[in-house]
Amino acid sequence: MTEQFARYPSLMGRVVLITGGAGGIGAVTVARFAQQGARVAFLDFDATGGAKVAAETGALFIPCDLRDIVALRAAVAEAAGRLGDITVLVNNAARDDRHALETVEPDYWDERMATNLRHQFFCAQAVVPMMRRAGGGSIINLGSISWMNRTGGMPAYTTAKAAVRGLTRGLARDLGPDRIRVNEVVPGWIYTERQIALWVTPESEARSQANQCLKGRLLPDDIARMVLWLAADDSAMVTAQHFVVDGGSN
Numbered sequence: 001m002t003e004q005f006a007r008y009p010s011l012m013g014r015v016v017l018i019t020g021g022a023g024g025i026g027a028v029t030v031a032r033f034a035q036q037g038a039r040v041a042f043l044d045f046d047a048t049g050g051a052k053v054a055a056e057t058g059a060l061f062i063p064c065d066l067r068d069i070v071a072l073r074a075a076v077a078e079a080a081g082r083l084g085d086i087t088v089l090v091n092n093a094a095r096d097d098r099h100a101l102e103t104v105e106p107d108y109w110d111e112r113m114a115t116n117l118r119h120q121f122f123c124a125q126a127v128v129p130m131m132r133r134a135g136g137g138s139i140i141n142l143g144s145i146s147w148m149n150r151t152g153g154m155p156a157y158t159t160a161k162a163a164v165r166g167l168t169r170g171l172a173r174d175l176g177p178d179r180i181r182v183n184e185v186v187p188g189w190i191y192t193e194r195q196i197a198l199w200v201t202p203e204s205e206a207r208s209q210a211n212q213c214l215k216g217r218l219l220p221d222d223i224a225r226m227v228l229w230l231a232a233d234d235s236a237m238v239t240a241q242h243f244v245v246d247g248g249s250n
């Protein structure tokens, strides 16, 4: 796999907002946008991880629990106030906690939707007026291969992630006339710190490798590469689509 990254001149100076940028795929995506010369802000409720990523990348970190829509709106406004109108939004934050069917109560169900789905809509709603003013923009929603692969053990998460497809395609229709593009990136099993700590075993790794056409670990950079392309003008006529980055496992 090449260490080289494409250079996207259109990303230079562009204002980019990334949710969940304090760790995992989000942190790597923050770094890669910063390397393109973009002006990057990110939201996260992990203050320690966020401060570290901000120090390493020079990106603006605004602490925020995205389940709180009042706080989310204030954080998006603060990012725009400090960096300018946001024209790229990467809706990345989520949390794939496991839960047994029998144990789920309505409050937990709602909390899962708030963690994994609701903020994607409200972040989009908050940045759309800025994108309209700027004459266009790109919204990139992170989905998941899990529901496509019929993964069990987390039905609220898989439900929320499946809904990202509907959110993406519905918004693409509404926002197309404003030249705002909306696409979904669907990661396969990506070796983030959290995944390695919680779920990687010799057996699970062997299973996922057997499923992949392309062998080798999928890394956060594999997702960041796709996100960069969707943010750049190189994908100017691409909207309402989903892009699976899973080594061919589904």
Ligand SMILES: NC(=O)c1ccc[n+]([C@@H]2O[C@H](COP(=O)([O-])OP(=O)(O)OC[C@H]3O[C@@H](n4cnc5c(N)ncnc54)[C@H](O)[C@@H]3O)[C@@H](O)[C@H]2O)c1
Pocket: 019, 020, 021, 022, 023, 024, 025, 026, 043, 044, 045, 046, 049, 064, 065, 066, 067, 091, 092, 093, 094, 095, 096, 115, 142, 143, 144, 145, 146, 186, 187, 188, 189, 190, 191, 192, 193, 194, 195
């Ligand atoms: N890693 C994988 O294998 C994988 C597979 C499929 C889909 N995805 C998707 O990719 C995206 C990134 O996943 P990841 O593996 O990097 O996750 P991660 O858990 O490593 O990082 C997620 C980040 O989001 C933040 N976050 C979570 N809830 C938040 C909240 N309420 N408010 C603010 N910040 C919050 C966390 O603090 C963390 O920094 C997610 O949308 C996930 O569903 C990941």
